[in-house]
Amino acid sequence: MSLARPLRLELSPSGGYAAAVVALHATASACLLAALPWLPGMALAALVLALGMAAAWDRALLRGARAPRAIEIGPGSQASLVLADGATAPALPVRGIGVSRHWVALRIGLPARRALLVTGGMLAPEPFRLLRLWALWQRVPGVAPGQLPA
Numbered sequence: 001m002s003l004a005r006p007l008r009l010e011l012s013p014s015g016g017y018a019a020a021v022v023a024l025h026a027t028a029s030a031c032l033l034a035a036l037p038w039l040p041g042m043a044l045a046a047l048v049l050a051l052g053m054a055a056a057w058d059r060a061l062l063r064g065a066r067a068p069r070a071i072e073i074g075p076g077s078q079a080s081l082v083l084a085d086g087a088t089a090p091a092l093p094v095r096g097i098g099v100s101r102h103w104v105a106l107r108i109g110l111p112a113r114r115a116l117l118v119t120g121g122m123l124a125p126e127p128f129r130l131l132r133l134w135a136l137w138q139r140v141p142g143v144a145p146g147q148l149p150a
């Protein structure tokens with residue numbers, strides 16, 4: 001049994017990420033308007049734009065009822081995502097392009113939420129650095145195993 005407390009990284013809303021999500025969905029809506037006939041194109045474009053706004057509300061602004069609130073990394077380097085309703089789900093890093101200096105992509109063990117993109121604006125610089133280190137190496141800085149704390 002380990003007495004070490006989990007590292008808790010509190011997520012905050014990211015206006016830049018929300019604007020990017022809505023802008024990309026608005027661009028897709030404009031493409032649909034240009035490619036499809038008048039009434040079906042307008043209906044589909046409105047639905048795509050509404051989907052972008054809902055995604056930004058839940059994923060970037062963290063306002064949904066089951067929106068992510070924090071990431072907890074335990075002493076065994078297992079991470080879990082804490083949702084607004086108090087539920088938790090296991091989180092795994094996405095390898096390759098899933099970790100960069102601007103974002104960390106996580107695979108989430110929930111049927112309704114399969115992935116989460118954590119951008120640099122959602123965490124302070126030091127917690128974001130710790131998340132990137134964990135995503136790359138499955139470890140966070142601290143006391144080596146078997147070593148007594150100072």
